[in-house]
Amino acid sequence: MQKYSSKLLFSTSATDRNFLSTELTLMKKRFFIGWLAVYALNSCTGYVIHHLILGRTYINLMPVLHSQDIKSKIWAFIISSITGSFFFTLIYSSWKKRGASTEGLTYGLFIGLWMGTNMALNTYASTGLVPFSLAIQWLIYSVVQYSLAGYLLAIVYNYKKS
Secondary structure, three states: OOOOOHHHHOOOOHHHHHHHHHHHHHHHHHHHHHHHHHHHHHHHHHHHHHHHHOHHHHHHOHHHHOOOOHHHHHHHHHHHHHHHHHHHHHHHHHHOOOOOHHHHHHHHHHHHHHHHHHHHHHHHHHHOOOOHHHHHHHHHHHHHHHHHHHHHHHHHHHOOOO
């Protein structure tokens, strides 16, 4: 909606108000579809990364890295993923300019580098229990995961765009 002039926003014309209402509805729809798509992507890729790819590493570090009752705390992972995908989508909706695929990839790359570096290196430095090689793997997988999520958002926001 940023591309519409303030004259249009304060217009009393029914046609203008209908146009803005339709645009706002479309923006909300794209936001919620994007949010759900990012949540689904992060859930699926998170399973692949943390269960299939890094699962054996986690089992070897089980007494140190994870407690035995981690399954009882799965709710924390779910809440973190829901809120993370919400804010990832919200920031993208304000950050994007044209909404091109390359913008989505760039956005995801920046966020992935930021979030991945913070999570991986802070965990490595603060616990002393995580090998540096695992921290680097977390960083790489975060960058890939967020880049894919950014690309997915660009697709959602450009779907059937006229």
